[in-house]
Amino acid sequence: MPKTTLPLDVARIFAAKKEWHKKQARKPLKEKVADLLAMQRNYYPLLKKNGKLKPWEQPWDIEP
Numbered sequence: 001m002p003k004t005t006l007p008l009d010v011a012r013i014f015a016a017k018k019e020w021h022k023k024q025a026r027k028p029l030k031e032k033v034a035d036l037l038a039m040q041r042n043y044y045p046l047l048k049k050n051g052k053l054k055p056w057e058q059p060w061d062i063e064p
Contacts, residue, residue, distance in 0.1 A: 037062070
């Protein structure tokens with residue numbers, strides 16, 4: 001199979017995403033947990049619009 005090349009803008013997006021993942025991986029555990037809790041709080045209203053939530057869909061009531 002011939003190797004295809006990505007358009008320049010797509011390649012830039014992939015490179016930025018790869019760098020973002022590296023940056024996230026270097027964060028301390030406490031910051032990673034804080035990010036997770038923030039994402040849960042942001043996503044919660046969207047889930048709640050769909051009706052009654054399951055226990056595992058509730059945001060965690062903890063602080064990192």
